[in-house]
Amino acid sequence: MTAEPTIRKVLDTLRAERLLSDAGAAKMALLAVESAPLATPWYVRALLGASAWLAALFVLVFIGITLRINSAQTIFLLGVVLIATATAGRRFFEHIFLNQLLLAASFAGQAMVIGGIAKDGNDTGAALATIVMEIVLLILYRDATHRFISTLIAVVAAVVVCSELHMPNLILLLIILVAVGAFLIWENEIELVTSGKGDLFRPAGYALVVALLILPLLSITSGVWHELGINFMTHQTSWWLSSAGLLALAVALEFRILRSCGVPADSPSALTLFAATFLLALFLLGAPGITAALLVLLLGFHRGNRVLMGLALLFLPLFLVFFYYNLQQTLLLKSLTLMTSGVTLLIVRFIFRRLGGLSREVHHA
Amino acid sequence: MTIDPLERKTTPRELHRLAQAGNWSPATLERALAVAGCLPDKSDWQRFINTMLLLMGAALALAGIIFFFAYNWAAMGRFIKFAVLEAVLVATVVIAWQRGLQTLSGKVALLAAAVLLGPLLAVYGQTYQTGADPYQLFTGWAALIAGWVCISAFAPLWLLLLVLLNTALILFWGQVLEPGRWSDAGLYEALFLLNGMALAAWELFAARGVRWLTGRWIPQIIACAALLALLIPTMMLIFESGYRAEHAPYLVFAPLLYLVSVAFALWYFRCKSHDLFILAATLLSAIIVATTFIVSILHDGFAMFLPIALLIVAQSVAAAAWLRATAKAWEIEQ
Numbered sequence: 001m002t003a004e005p006t007i008r009k010v011l012d013t014l015r016a017e018r019l020l021s022d023a024g025a026a027k028m029a030l031l032a033v034e035s036a037p038l039a040t041p042w043y044v045r046a047l048l049g050a051s052a053w054l055a056a057l058f059v060l061v062f063i064g065i066t067l068r069i070n071s072a073q074t075i076f077l078l079g080v081v082l083i084a085t086a087t088a089g090r091r092f093f094e095h096i097f098l099n100q101l102l103l104a105a106s107f108a109g110q111a112m113v114i115g116g117i118a119k120d121g122n123d124t125g126a127a128l129a130t131i132v133m134e135i136v137l138l139i140l141y142r143d144a145t146h147r148f149i150s151t152l153i154a155v156v157a158a159v160v161v162c163s164e165l166h167m168p169n170l171i172l173l174l175i176i177l178v179a180v181g182a183f184l185i186w187e188n189e190i191e192l193v194t195s196g197k198g199d200l201f202r203p204a205g206y207a208l209v210v211a212l213l214i215l216p217l218l219s220i221t222s223g224v225w226h227e228l229g230i231n232f233m234t235h236q237t238s239w240w241l242s243s244a245g246l247l248a249l250a251v252a253l254e255f256r257i258l259r260s261c262g263v264p265a266d267s268p269s270a271l272t273l274f275a276a277t278f279l280l281a282l283f284l285l286g287a288p289g290i291t292a293a294l295l296v297l298l299l300g301f302h303r304g305n306r307v308l309m310g311l312a313l314l315f316l317p318l319f320l321v322f323f324y325y326n327l328q329q330t331l332l333l334k335s336l337t338l339m340t341s342g343v344t345l346l347i348v349r350f351i352f353r354r355l356g357g358l359s360r361e362v363h364h365a
Numbered sequence: 366m367t368i369d370p371l372e373r374k375t376t377p378r379e380l381h382r383l384a385q386a387g388n389w390s391p392a393t394l395e396r397a398l399a400v401a402g403c404l405p406d407k408s409d410w411q412r413f414i415n416t417m418l419l420l421m422g423a424a425l426a427l428a429g430i431i432f433f434f435a436y437n438w439a440a441m442g443r444f445i446k447f448a449v450l451e452a453v454l455v456a457t458v459v460i461a462w463q464r465g466l467q468t469l470s471g472k473v474a475l476l477a478a479a480v481l482l483g484p485l486l487a488v489y490g491q492t493y494q495t496g497a498d499p500y501q502l503f504t505g506w507a508a509l510i511a512g513w514v515c516i517s518a519f520a521p522l523w524l525l526l527l528v529l530l531n532t533a534l535i536l537f538w539g540q541v542l543e544p545g546r547w548s549d550a551g552l553y554e555a556l557f558l559l560n561g562m563a564l565a566a567w568e569l570f571a572a573r574g575v576r577w578l579t580g581r582w583i584p585q586i587i588a589c590a591a592l593l594a595l596l597i598p599t600m601m602l603i604f605e606s607g608y609r610a611e612h613a614p615y616l617v618f619a620p621l622l623y624l625v626s627v628a629f630a631l632w633y634f635r636c637k638s639h640d641l642f643i644l645a646a647t648l649l650s651a652i653i654v655a656t657t658f659i660v661s662i663l664h665d666g667f668a669m670f671l672p673i674a675l676l677i678v679a680q681s682v683a684a685a686a687w688l689r690a691t692a693k694a695w696e697i698e699q
Contacts (some may be wrong), residue, residue, distance in 0.1 A: 005401060008371035010380070011401045019393040029371055029385050041692075043645050044685050051652070051681030053673040062670035097682045190391045190398070193381045241407060261407040273414075296423070301413055304377065304403040322430055324435070335432035342426025349418035357411045 007032045019033060042307075049145045052100050056107035063108070076116025082109030087141050103146060106137070110153070123162040130157035131335050144203045151207030151361075160213070169238060175215045175288070176245035179295065182208035186303050187256065209296055209308055213315040216242065216289035220319075220326035240285040249282035250295050257302055261358055269355050276348035283341045288339075289319035377403045392493060443492045450485045454478055472519040479525055481511040500536035504528050518577045527587065550598040550616035557622065558649060560591035568638055576606050581640060588630070588643045592650045595623040599654055603661050627651055639695050641688060648684040 011028055014020040020028065069075050086106035089098065113133060118126035134154035138147050155178060162170040185192070185205035192201045219239040251274060258270050284290050293316040300308030323334060377398060384394040398404045405413065434441075434449065441449075457478040464471035483506050490497055507529040514522045538552040564587045584686040598619035605616070630647045634640045656677055663669035 005374070006372050007375045007379070008402050010375055010397050011371070014393060014397055017396065019390075019396055020387075028387050031383055031386055032371060032375075032379070040685070040689065041641060041645075043642055045690050047645060047649055048681050048685050051677050055677045057668045058674035058677070062668075063676065065670070096686060097679065100678045100682050101675075104674065157576060190394050194384050194389055194391050194394055196385060198381060198385070257410065261410055290425075297417070301405060304398065304405060316424075324432065331432050331436035335429045335436060337429070338432060339429030340421045340426045342424070342429055345418050345422030345425065349415065349422060352414065352418065357414065358407050 013050065030243070034079065038098075048100055049103075049149070052103040052145075053107060055100075055104040056111070057107045059104060060111055062214060063112075065193060072116045072119035074116075075112050075119065079109040079112030079114075079116060082106070082112065083137070085109075090142055090146075091140075099143065103143065106146060107149075110134075110137075124161060127160040127164065128155040130154065131161070131262055138204060139200065142199070144199065147200065147203035148207045151204045155211040155215075162243065169241065171215070172239065172242040175242040175292075176249075178208050178212050178215065179246055179249050179292070182212055182296075183253065183299065186299055186305070186308070189303060199273065206307070209299075210309060212292050213289070213296060213311060213319075216287075216292050217319065217322055219286075219288060220322045220328070225315070239250060239288055242345055243281055243285045243288045243291050246288060246291045246295055247277065250277050250281070250291070250298065253295070253298055253302065257298075258358075263358055267357060269352060272348060272351050276344065279344050280341055283337055286333075287319070289323070290316065293319060322344075334358065375401050377401075391425045443488075446488050446492075447485075450481060450488060454481045454485060458479065466517055467520075472517055472522075475513055475517050476519065476522050476525065477589060479513055482506055482509055498536070498540050500533045501542060503533035503536060507533060520577060520580060520583045524583050524586065527560070530559060531556060531590070548616065550601065550619055553594045553598045554618060554622060556594040557591050557626075559624070560587050561593060563587055564591060564614075572638070581642070585640065585646070589646050591626070592630075592646060595619055595626060596650050596653065599623045600657050603654070603657050623654070628696075635691055641692055644691065645684070645688055646690070652677070652680045652684060 007029075011020065011025045011032075015022060015025040053145070063069070063078070067074075067078075069078065082105050086102040086109060089102045090106075093102075110130075110133065114126050114130050117129050131154050133148040134157070138150045138154075141147065155174070158174050159171060160173060162168065182205060185201050185208065187206070189198070189202070192198050216239075218240075219323075254270075254273055254277060256267060258265055258273075263270055280294070281291055293312045296315075297309055297312035298311075300306070300312060320338075324331075326334070329337075380397050380401060380403070380522070381395065383389070384397070389397075390555060395404070399406070439445070457474045461471045461474035461478060464474060464584060466472060468474065483502075486502050486506055486509075489495075507526055510522075510529075514526045522560070534555060535552065538555070564584055567578060567587065569586045571584075571586050581663070598616055601622055627647055627650070630643065634643045656673065659676060660673060
């Protein structure tokens with residue numbers, strides 16, 4: 001990416017290309033001159049989010065002890081009241097202290113709703129209700145942190161449903177759905193922003209990417225879950241299905257990238273990249289986490305989003321560490337998988353450079 | 366001379382804000398992002414594909430090689446183990462020498478060599494059963510790479526050295542010193558002094574304009590480590606019931622050091638070296654200590670839970686508001 005030019009240059013270019021009228025450009029200049037809302041760094045958001053969670057825990061304990069509630073219905077109803085109050089309050093008030101208090105109340109309410117349903121042993125029902133609740137809150141609760149966590153909770157609840165139904169291959173479908181969701185959100189980010197839905201979908205997009213990177217860890221951490229008494233039945237799961245789904249998405253993304261660069265899909269460079277993607281996914285069938293990380297890296301660069309790229313680069317070594325300790329495959333098989341994949345990429349790079357890369361390709365309309 | 370407020374770099378977030386306020390079409394926003402350099406063009410993709418194929422290919426291949434040696438390690442003879450490690454070590458040093466320490470690849474090669482020295486020493490200790498304590502391995506490792514670290518002008522190598530020194534200190538404290546005389550609190554305070562001095566040295570030389578010290582992620586890591594080293598004994602003292610000096614010597618110094626460090630950090634990283642992350646970490650530690658202190662006072666009865674919840678929220682909100690005001694003040698100063 002080239003060095004960032006100034007706001008003036010951007011507005012002047014848009015005006016010169018008739019994408020903005022003179023009046024529109026002047027209005028934008030005025031807006032830009034006014035103090036822009038200071039963006040809150042991620043670690044400050046994390047500080048506020050973590051404190052809200054901790055406060056919610058204390059609120060929950062206080063309510064539980066004070067009211068001595070034993071009835072599942074009462075817990076459930078009290079939770080609904082808390083969520084409704086918090087959601088309504090957030091829509092009408094904009095104050096940093098109140099926002100955090102309402103966030104804590106919402107999390108406490110959600111825990112009570114889930115606990116109220118699960119109290120009678122209905123874990124599947126609780127998980128399904130959680131998914132519905134989080135989708136509704138994603139739309140209604142206007143807070144980026146809340147939307148991010150709501151999406152993650154919904155994905156976790158979906159995993160619980162898959163586990164409770166004893167249908168492990170549903171988790172593979174979930175991975176593909178999460179990947180498709182992340183792909184659609186980030187590839188349509190511009191349309192979402194201009195239609196005013198950016199604030200709704202961006203936090204969900206980040207959460208789906210995090211979920212996409214974490215879910216494949218289930219394929220290599222089955223031993224840990226069994227020791228904890230949580231049965232994901234991962235030894236019966238055909239993880240290659242998720243790799244195949246991620247491969248399809250990666251190819252679709254590459255089509256879009258090549259088209260944006262004006263490179264025909266049937267050019268030698270393009271075919272080289274497609275072949276490399278296919279081969280890589282084939283070698284990494286048993287390691288869907290690596291394919292997921294590479295997909296997120298590609299998506300992040302395509303959207304100019306360093307956070308997505310950072311997540312992918314952070315997750316990749318983490319997955320490799322877990323992959324090392326995975327007992328479902330021998331070290332020899334794992335080493336061959338990685339060496340073959342690595343050498344394939346290096347050979348593809350050699351061929352790609354010999355073909356002149358993207359620079360020789362010209363799209364003839 | 367007045368500065369044109371529009372002659373400043375734009376960001377994707379700002380363009381999104383303008384797009385929403387101005388009801389831009391998707392094509393307009395996309396063009397604006399492209400002009401601002403926020404989206405990659407064909408040459409960016411060319412470089413990215415070349416770089417990523419190289420880095421990912423090398424990383425996966427190397428990981429595969431490491432896995433392969435792990436598979437065969439037990440069956441390998443000792444001389445083969447030494448030969449493999451020393452061959453890779455020599456190769457990385459040669460690469461560093463050939464590429465030169467002015468290049469990134471040369472520095473990374475030297476870092477790899479420094480990392481590989483550790484397993485070589487470990488294999489040496491295993492093979493010849495020298496009877497050395499583990500702390501001696503880390504101390505020796507740190508001593509052997511010190512020269513490379515000094516000539517590298519590469520911040521991650523200094524971080525590696527600091528990690529080795531911290532590890533050596535922890536092992537030394539646990540294995541060699543008398544626990545009754547030199548308590549855990551003394552260890553934490555020693556760790557704080559070690560990391561605090563490293564941070565002070567970093568800030569001193571960075572302020573003098575040493576070019577390779579301009580990145581902030583390493584001092585941020587060191588600051589977090591130093592804070593954590595004092596946070597733990599401070600919380601220990603808060604929870605220590607019937608504290609007796611003879612059972613926990615040096616523990617009483619921890620909260621004093623902690624308070625002085627927090628006050629100094631809040632002043633220094635706000636007024637001298639602008640670092641919002643370190644300020645946030647410092648405030649987070651202060652919130653933890655304050656909440657822990659209040660919980661220890663109100664330890665009876667369930668009625669404390671609600672006030673504590675409100676206290677947590679109030680403290681975090683106050684901290685966030687102060688951090689935002691600080692960032693705003695820095696922006697105005699610039």
